[in-house]
Structures are given as C-alpha cells and as structure tokens.
Amino acid sequence: MELIERLEQVVGARRVLRRRSELVTYAADGLPSYNKLPSLGVFPGTREELLSVVRVLAEANVAFVARGAGTGLSGGALADGVVLLGLNRLSRIISIDAENGLAVVEPGVVNAALTRAASVHGLHYAPDPSSQAACTIGGNVAENAGGPHCLKYGVTLNHVVACTVALPSGEIATLGCASGEADGLDLLGAFVGSEGCFGVALDVTVKLSRDPQSVRTMLADFMSMDDAAQSVSSVIATGIIPAALEMMDNPTIRAVEASIYAAGYPTDAAAVLLIELDGAEAGLAEEAALIASICMAHGAREVRVASDPAERARLWQGRKKAFGAMGRISPHLVVQDAVVPRTKLPAILERIAEIGARHRVKVCNVFHAGDGNLHPNIPYDAGDADETARVHLAMGEIMRACVAAGGTITGEHGIGIDKLDYMEDLFSADTLSAMCALRDVFDPDRRSNPGKVVPLHSCREWRMAKSAQ
Amino acid sequence: MAHGEVRAVNTARVAEALADARSSGDALRLVSGGAWLDANRPVRASSRLELAENRGITAYEPGDLTITARAGTTLREVADTVGAARQWLPLDPYGTDHATVGAIVATGSSGPLATGYGTPRDMTLGCEFVSGSGLVVQAGGRVVKNVAGFDLVRLVTGSWGSLGAITEVTLRLRALPQRDVTIALPLDAGAGAAGIRSLAPLPAAAELLSPRLSERLGFGGVEVLLVRLTGSELAVNAQRSALAALGGAARDEEVDRWAALRAADDHAAAIVRISTLPSELPRTWKLACALTASFTGAWCSAQPVRGVVRLVFPKPGEGDLQWERDLAARLAALTSERMRAIFERLPAALWTTLAPSALGDGLSRGIKERFDPGSILNPGIWGEPA
Incomplete structure (x- = not known):
C-alpha cells in the first residue's frame, strides 16, 4: 500500500494534504524569509492517530517535521520535501488539577487558551511568548519558549514536569513525572528544547502558577538608549526581580504607534522600559517607587504607572505585537x-x-x-x-x-x-559531537525534523570518528 | 583499592585520566568533596579520580548575577565570594557547605531552599565536562537564558558522574534578600501542608519535622513546620501575618536552624525520599511517620509544597541483624504508584532488591552507552548490570 493511502486510513482522506496549493500554507513559519514546501501534510485529530501516523512513517522510513501553529521564529517547523505533521487539531486540555497546580494537555493546545481555562481556578500558565494568542504548548516545549515574564518565572523547561512522547521509531516514552521529584537521567530536560528532533509529544503535563495578588505595570521613557540600559542594570542590582523588564527603542516605538496596536508610547523617546512588578500587595508600591526613582535618577523623563487593567493591557499589547507592527515598515x-x-x-x-x-x-x-x-x-x-x-x-x-x-x-x-x-x-567540535550523540539515542535515523539545530557536517565528522574507533 | 587514586587539578588532567582509564579498562570512581560517596548505588571501580583540587572561581561579575567556578569549589567559597557583593546562591543540599559545586550539580542535590528557589536543574546555566568517551564538552553558557543546541546541561545535571566528569559550572545567583526570617510553627501535616501551599508568594523554604527530628533539633518533640521567608521588609511581614493565620503559636528562630536540619542526617544508614502529589502529602506523611517511628532513632521531614517526604534511618545497634530485613520489607511495602520512592542511601545489600536499576529504559541505556561506551565512569551507580 502507498504511504498516502496508509496515512489516509489513519486520519481520513480530508486530513492528508498533497496539493501544492494546499501545502503552500505551511511553507513558512513566523520568519517570512524562509520557504520550504512539505511533500505531504498530515493532520491527526487524536493522540492515537498521532501515534499511528508516527508508526506508519517509521515503517516507511520517511522523515517528518512536527508543527504547531507555525509561529516559530527560527525556521524550525519547516518541512523541506518531507512530511509535515500538523498538530493543531490536538487541542484538548485533558485535565486541570487545580489543587496540585497541574494540567495535562495535548500538544496543539494554544498557550493563551490554557491560561484562560486555568483562570477560573486563579491559576495561569506562566511562560508567555509574544505569540501566546496563537502558539501551542507543543511548539513551546519543542523550542523551550520564553517570553517577557520568564525573567521572574523561568522558561518552558521550568514549567513542564512530564511528557508522553512518540519517539521517531514509534515507541512511546514517558519522560519526567508529575509528582515530587524524578529519578534517573533527566530525559525530560533533554527533550524540552530539542526542537522536534527527538520525537513528538503526545501529551504534556505542565505546572500552573497561582495568579499574583497584585500587579504594577510601569512605562519609563528615556532620551537615550544608554540611560535606559543603565537603568536596567541598576534595577537588577537592587535584588528586586520584576515580573518583566522590557525595552523598546525609538524605531520600534514608532512602528508600534503607527499601527493598530498603538499603546500610547511617546514617539519622541529614544527608548522606553516596560516594567512589571507582581506578587503580594504588601511592599509592591514601595518597590515600584524605588524602581521609578532609579529610572528618574538615570535620566527618565517620566515614569507612568498603568492606572487600570485596560491601560496595562494596552501597554503590553504594544510590546507583544511589536514584531507584527514592524511589518508596516x-x-x-x-x-x-x-x-x-x-x-x-x-x-x-x-x-x-x-x-x-x-x-x-x-x-x-x-x-x-x-x-x-x-x-x-x-x-x-x-x-x-x-x-x-x-x-x-x-x-x-x-x-x-x-x-x-x-x-x-x-x-x-x-x-x-x-x-x-x-x-x-x-560550540566546539566536541560539544557539537556530544549533541549528535544525544540525538542519535532519540532519533538514530535522523527522521524527526532532519537538518535542524546541529550542522549536518558536525554530525558527519562525529560519525566518521565513531566508525574509526 | 587495587590501583589507588589519580588527582586531577584541571580539565586536561581529567581528560588524561579518562583516556588512561579507557585504554586500561580500569573504571574510575569520581570523588570530589566526598559528601555523596555513600549515596546512590554501590560503584564498582578499582581507582578513584579525585576532582576536589580543581577549584577556584573563574568568572564573577556581580552585575550579571552569575558565577563560574571550577568543579572542586565549595559552597562555602562561593558564598564568601558572592556574599561580599550582597548576593547568594540559594542552594542548600543536605550536609554541609563543604560540598563542592561540581558534586552538587552531578548529584542534582538540593535542600530546603528548593521550595522557593528550585534545584540545580533550575540554576545551572552551563557546565564543562569530559565525557567517558573523551569529548571535552562546554554545555550551555554563562547567560541566564539560552536555548542554543540540545540541552546537555540538563542531561549531565543529576547524572551522578555516569556520563562525564564535570570540571566547571556556571550558576545563577540572587541578590541577598533584605530580610531572611525563620519561623517555627507547631502545626500538624494536614493543616501545615494545605496552609503553606496556599501562601502567595510561596516561602523560600517550608519543612515539616517529625516529632523525633523536632526533638533532635531542640523544638520540643512536637510536629513542627519550619518556615523561611525571604524578601523585602514589608513583603516578609505580610507573609508572616499570613502564616500566623494558619494557627499555632509562631516563634522566631535563628537562621542557623537550617544548617542543623541539613546536618542532622550525617552518618545515616538509609535515606529515602518519597515523591507524591502535594494533595496526597498528609496521607504520605502519616505513613512515613509511622514507618520511621518503628525504627530506633529514625525520623522524617517533608517539603509540603514540592510533595517530597524524606525518611532518615540511623545505623542500627551492634549486631542488629533483623534491622536490614525489617527495613527492606517496610520500604518495599511503601512503594506504590502514587508514591514513588527515590533511594538516596541504602545498605549495600538492599539496592538490588529495592531499586535494581534506574537505567531500565532504552533511552537512558542508550545515553550511557554513547557518553561512556567503556563504562569507565562510576559503573554501577545507576544499578546498571556489570
């Protein structure tokens, strides 16, 4: 039986795309400068289907690239003549355990959708990439995604406790554990951030964080980039860890203010800092005042504190949509x-x-x-x-x-x-060799997101050295 | 010790020692400060590779809030260096500050501060190691955020020297908090666990002490929740009020209580950590207290926020032959699906029955084979077959 027929048997004919006109949708990710056309697009709707697809591809010895929402910014989810595995139909939140602050999700769950679902419990999913309205947890795990609030709360790795993974061979591996501590080698730590080269997550268990009691969002504007940068160093030196500490320069401010995302940033400023503090209400006002005084001492013209949630949201929207606004230029x-x-x-x-x-x-x-x-x-x-x-x-x-x-x-x-x-x-040749050795364990045939992360010739040299031993 | 020991003062010497071991086939026991030599499974090795003399701080720029130190540098040395700039490394593995940073990362060891600040997995930004296969690897980097390439730092952290010998580490630091307050609350596990998890922000540390541990540390032999609050004056005061609302007569304590707690298990014959969902902690705690109460001198402590209970068993009296059999039987009964046991230390004979291997899966075995194909590094430490 042909590969296409076997895949259609698993997911249904409608879910296997083969026409160029259909596949061109998936030719780029968040970076418009790279275009690669997949040979096929397969869109499983359940974890069972996803696992079956991976097994069919393993049997046929065909390479594949998993893709969530395609918002990545490194060309990581582009399939160059290989099968594209679309995961965005796998968008079920399987469970939320509010008492223990845990959620189990399918890889195609949108980042912001998880936080929305958790919000009724006073919880949220902390990593917040700027693309969070569209990007998926599976993609976040693959990239070990960050975001503005990672300054205080850490990146994806710090919030994922377990993954069930379909290895490229079609075997299932359970990495990490949801309760307490894990034992043995940190396979989960190796998997998070492996950019789709170690297999495909069937489900992901993440930690949910308690919503902060209070939030202060401030905008400080400066007449020089250097003053803004010096303020950043001084704020960090106080020991206060802001929830976020973001900087935008004048060309960015102008792009944002000229777009539908206008946030009210002063267009004549050389730079603005968007600073957010959160935590217990007690002491927060004092910390905000200290940070404002540091900015003023470094030459800030004004430090504005968002007066209500609407203003806070507007200040953040300008920052989070800045990449989009640059599209106008x-x-x-x-x-x-x-x-x-x-x-x-x-x-x-x-x-x-x-x-x-x-x-x-x-x-x-x-x-x-x-x-x-x-x-x-x-x-x-x-x-x-x-x-x-x-x-x-x-x-x-x-x-x-x-x-x-x-x-x-x-x-x-x-x-x-x-x-x-x-x-x-x-990285040194030895370090790249060690990365190749690790990939070899998860994906010996290099079928899972081939050609990414480690330059091909680094691995080739490593393989030659290995066979010479 | 058939072949004695090799001292390696720098990365080149470590690489040489590993090359010698590869060609001779003589396996090496990696030793640094020696704090964890009796932890994890027994190692079959004819020689020791001493790593403690490879010490010293290689890079420290206070404004970056990171430090790079050779693997043999002790926690104490790091604390002294960064303390001068009013910073700290909030990492307090059980034992003392003579533990070396290389061994802490290699064993992934943490202590009470893991509740608020995480474990070495969360703080190690980079490390250099020499793999058993002879690669000199610079994993990660020196910046606080880094996703370049596959994550070899996480791979080596907590791998117990089974993949490579760590020669240098870069760690994330914090500014010293304005206030650092320790409070003891006489609370039972049910009230303590639920209450402490509802605090926002979470405390820097919160440990439940069993009556026997409470007695040993001078808290009067009643169950006690020992809490550490760090932050600004106002934030700490607010946390303190929230704690008082949990009930019990809160009493301020000296911060060195934590050092006493960390040092309490010196010379223990068996240490077991049980991982559980935080909501299951009261039930687990009850079982752990009952179990330890039936062994002379044994005690337990728990981190309610993380869902970890730690059981400590001192050496039995001379000629107590029944002790090992009883311990094995009771520990075996304890392990169930929602209560996973991680054995930190056991009498040598019990490893094979209670925890035969942590390299049971194909991925872990594959990694070990590729990073240490000759099995020259700490063979046996994961219970891998000879």
Missing part, C-alpha cells in the same frame, strides 16, 4: 534572539547601533532587557539584493559581537535553520 524582517551578560547590555546596544549605521540598515530593538535577551530586528525588502546582502552582513556581525561578549545566539527562539551557521561560532 518593510515586507521582510530578520529577527534575532541573542543574549548577552546583563552588564554588557549598554556596550552591546552601542555596538549594534554602530554596526547598523555602517551597513545602512534600520535596526529595531525590542527585547527582554532584564535577561539580557536581545531582539535586534531589521526590516528590509528581500527584492532588493543590495539591501538584503547588507542586512545579512549586519546580522552576522551583531551575532558574533554577542558571542564575543560572552553571550549566546538564541535565548528563546531556537536554532532551527536560521541560526545553524552560527553554531560553530558558539
């Missing part, structure tokens, strides 16, 4: 995700401005300043060959400057295909 956008040690923030921002000016490209900075997690984005027109070349030169220089400052190339978006070229700038 140019048809294409490179999005970067490097991280630097927090004390290096002022220097690296200066360096990024210098690199941008030298290559005549417009850099829009919108990022998680409290973590040192930068998002220098460059809007451009891919139809303009000269501009495209300059954009890529500038990006390469920015990435290498961040690595040289003791940083890393991705804080929350993942490597995918977008950052493959930088892996060897960051």
Whole structure:
C-alpha cells in the first residue's frame, strides 16, 4: 500500500494534504524569509492517530517535521520535501488539577487558551511568548519558549514536569513525572528544547502558577538608549526581580504607534522600559517607587504607572505585537534572539547601533532587557539584493559581537535553520559531537525534523570518528 | 583499592585520566568533596579520580548575577565570594557547605531552599565536562537564558558522574534578600501542608519535622513546620501575618536552624525520599511517620509544597541483624504508584532488591552507552548490570 493511502486510513482522506496549493500554507513559519514546501501534510485529530501516523512513517522510513501553529521564529517547523505533521487539531486540555497546580494537555493546545481555562481556578500558565494568542504548548516545549515574564518565572523547561512522547521509531516514552521529584537521567530536560528532533509529544503535563495578588505595570521613557540600559542594570542590582523588564527603542516605538496596536508610547523617546512588578500587595508600591526613582535618577523623563487593567493591557499589547507592527515598515524582517551578560547590555546596544549605521540598515530593538535577551530586528525588502546582502552582513556581525561578549545566539527562539551557521561560532567540535550523540539515542535515523539545530557536517565528522574507533 | 587514586587539578588532567582509564579498562570512581560517596548505588571501580583540587572561581561579575567556578569549589567559597557583593546562591543540599559545586550539580542535590528557589536543574546555566568517551564538552553558557543546541546541561545535571566528569559550572545567583526570617510553627501535616501551599508568594523554604527530628533539633518533640521567608521588609511581614493565620503559636528562630536540619542526617544508614502529589502529602506523611517511628532513632521531614517526604534511618545497634530485613520489607511495602520512592542511601545489600536499576529504559541505556561506551565512569551507580 502507498504511504498516502496508509496515512489516509489513519486520519481520513480530508486530513492528508498533497496539493501544492494546499501545502503552500505551511511553507513558512513566523520568519517570512524562509520557504520550504512539505511533500505531504498530515493532520491527526487524536493522540492515537498521532501515534499511528508516527508508526506508519517509521515503517516507511520517511522523515517528518512536527508543527504547531507555525509561529516559530527560527525556521524550525519547516518541512523541506518531507512530511509535515500538523498538530493543531490536538487541542484538548485533558485535565486541570487545580489543587496540585497541574494540567495535562495535548500538544496543539494554544498557550493563551490554557491560561484562560486555568483562570477560573486563579491559576495561569506562566511562560508567555509574544505569540501566546496563537502558539501551542507543543511548539513551546519543542523550542523551550520564553517570553517577557520568564525573567521572574523561568522558561518552558521550568514549567513542564512530564511528557508522553512518540519517539521517531514509534515507541512511546514517558519522560519526567508529575509528582515530587524524578529519578534517573533527566530525559525530560533533554527533550524540552530539542526542537522536534527527538520525537513528538503526545501529551504534556505542565505546572500552573497561582495568579499574583497584585500587579504594577510601569512605562519609563528615556532620551537615550544608554540611560535606559543603565537603568536596567541598576534595577537588577537592587535584588528586586520584576515580573518583566522590557525595552523598546525609538524605531520600534514608532512602528508600534503607527499601527493598530498603538499603546500610547511617546514617539519622541529614544527608548522606553516596560516594567512589571507582581506578587503580594504588601511592599509592591514601595518597590515600584524605588524602581521609578532609579529610572528618574538615570535620566527618565517620566515614569507612568498603568492606572487600570485596560491601560496595562494596552501597554503590553504594544510590546507583544511589536514584531507584527514592524511589518508596516518593510515586507521582510530578520529577527534575532541573542543574549548577552546583563552588564554588557549598554556596550552591546552601542555596538549594534554602530554596526547598523555602517551597513545602512534600520535596526529595531525590542527585547527582554532584564535577561539580557536581545531582539535586534531589521526590516528590509528581500527584492532588493543590495539591501538584503547588507542586512545579512549586519546580522552576522551583531551575532558574533554577542558571542564575543560572552553571550549566546538564541535565548528563546531556537536554532532551527536560521541560526545553524552560527553554531560553530558558539560550540566546539566536541560539544557539537556530544549533541549528535544525544540525538542519535532519540532519533538514530535522523527522521524527526532532519537538518535542524546541529550542522549536518558536525554530525558527519562525529560519525566518521565513531566508525574509526 | 587495587590501583589507588589519580588527582586531577584541571580539565586536561581529567581528560588524561579518562583516556588512561579507557585504554586500561580500569573504571574510575569520581570523588570530589566526598559528601555523596555513600549515596546512590554501590560503584564498582578499582581507582578513584579525585576532582576536589580543581577549584577556584573563574568568572564573577556581580552585575550579571552569575558565577563560574571550577568543579572542586565549595559552597562555602562561593558564598564568601558572592556574599561580599550582597548576593547568594540559594542552594542548600543536605550536609554541609563543604560540598563542592561540581558534586552538587552531578548529584542534582538540593535542600530546603528548593521550595522557593528550585534545584540545580533550575540554576545551572552551563557546565564543562569530559565525557567517558573523551569529548571535552562546554554545555550551555554563562547567560541566564539560552536555548542554543540540545540541552546537555540538563542531561549531565543529576547524572551522578555516569556520563562525564564535570570540571566547571556556571550558576545563577540572587541578590541577598533584605530580610531572611525563620519561623517555627507547631502545626500538624494536614493543616501545615494545605496552609503553606496556599501562601502567595510561596516561602523560600517550608519543612515539616517529625516529632523525633523536632526533638533532635531542640523544638520540643512536637510536629513542627519550619518556615523561611525571604524578601523585602514589608513583603516578609505580610507573609508572616499570613502564616500566623494558619494557627499555632509562631516563634522566631535563628537562621542557623537550617544548617542543623541539613546536618542532622550525617552518618545515616538509609535515606529515602518519597515523591507524591502535594494533595496526597498528609496521607504520605502519616505513613512515613509511622514507618520511621518503628525504627530506633529514625525520623522524617517533608517539603509540603514540592510533595517530597524524606525518611532518615540511623545505623542500627551492634549486631542488629533483623534491622536490614525489617527495613527492606517496610520500604518495599511503601512503594506504590502514587508514591514513588527515590533511594538516596541504602545498605549495600538492599539496592538490588529495592531499586535494581534506574537505567531500565532504552533511552537512558542508550545515553550511557554513547557518553561512556567503556563504562569507565562510576559503573554501577545507576544499578546498571556489570
């Protein structure tokens, strides 16, 4: 029997897409600059169907790429001539255990939908990527996604306690455990953030967090980027850990204010900081006052405190939709995700401005300043060959400057295909070999999201060394 | 000790020692501060690789709130260095501050502060290790957020030296809290567990002490909930009021109570942790108290927020042959689906009956085979077959 027929038997003919006109929908993710067409699209509706599909693909020795909502920012869910495994129909919240603060969900559950469902219990799911209105928990697990509130609450890894996984071979593995502590090797820790290369989650058990008693959201505006960056360092040094500490530069502010997401940011400011504090009501006002005074001491023009939930939501919407707003500037956008040690923030921002000016490209900075997690984005027109070349030169220089400052190339978006070229700038051949060895255990045939995360030749060298032993 | 010991003062020496072991086939017992030598399963190795002399802080920039230290650096050294900048590493594994950071990460050990600050899994940003296969791996990095590549840091954290010898670690720090308050509340498990989990924010630490442990630590032999609150003056005061509302006469205690609690299990013959859902904790606690009460000198403590109960059994009296058999029978009966036991320390003979192997699954075995194909690192520590 043909592969297509066998897949149709599992999920039904309507759920197997093969026409180019249908597949083109899945040719890109959140980064518009990469386009790869899958050979087939398969959309299982239950965990049983998903497992059967993985087994059919294993028997046929066919490679596949799992995809949630396709909001990723590293080209990680693109299927280049292989089978695309669409998981967004697997959107059931299987259970919420409010007493123990746990939820079991299918991989296609939308991040914000989980928080909505938990909110009746006074609980929420803490990791909040900017795409949370669309992105899925399965995708978040694959990328070990972050978000503004990860400064205080940690990334996806810190909130996932167990996963049931279909290994590429079709075997089922249960990783982690929902109660207390796990024993043995931390297989769950290895799986979270493996970018779809270690198999597909059938279900995910996450921790739910108690809603904070109180929240203060503040906007501080500055006439220089450096003043804003210095404020970030001083705030961190107080020992107060804000729930979020975000920075936007002038080009970003202008893009947001010109869009339907206008948040009331001052368009003449060189930079704004969006600072959120949460926790017990006691002491929160005093902490907010201290942080405001730090910003003022570093030259802030004004520190505004959101007066009601509506204003708070508006301030956040501008931040969370900033990438979208940049779409107004140019048809294409490179999005970067490097991280630097927090004390290096002022220097690296200066360096990024210098690199941008030298290559005549417009850099829009919108990022998680409290973590040192930068998002220098460059809007451009891919139809303009000269501009495209300059954009890529500038990006390469920015990435290498961040690595040289003791940083890393991705804080929350993942490597995918977008950052493959930088892996060897960051990791030694031995380290890349160790990553290949780990992948070998989960996916010996390299059928699960082939060609991602670790450059192919690193693994080839490793395999040669292994066979020479 | 047939072949004696090798001292390795830096990464190159560790790599050499591992290469020698690979070619000779003589397995190595990795030893750092020696705090966990009698923990986990018995190791079959003819030589010891001493790692404690590879010590010292390699990078510390207070503003980054991270520290990089060689594996043999002790908790005490880290605390002294970062304390000068009013920072701390909120990691307090049972035992003392002479434990080394390399061994803490290797064993994934935590203590009371895990309730508020997490475990080494949450704090280790990067590490360097030499794998049994000879790779010198720089896993993770030195920044607080990092998803570049597959997560080898998590893989090695808590792997008990079975995949590689850790030579350096980078850890996340916190600013010292303005206030650090310890309070003892005479509460039973039911009231204590439910009450403490409803506190927002959660305390830095909360430990239930069984009557025997309470007696031993000078709390008068009644069940006590020992709580640690950290934060600003106002926040801590608010938490204190919320605690008082749980009932019982709250009493302020010195912070060194925690050191005494951590040191209490020195020389224990068996330590078992039971993992349970927090909602099941009162029932588990009852069973644990009953079980420990029937063994001379044994006690238990629990972290109600995390759902972990820890049972500690001191060495029996001279010539008590029945003790091991009783312990084995009672512990075997305790293990059920919703109550998983993690054995921290056991008499050598009991491992095979109570916890034959933690590498039962194909993935774990595959990882061990690839990272340590010659099985030269701590063989037996997961109960893997010879």
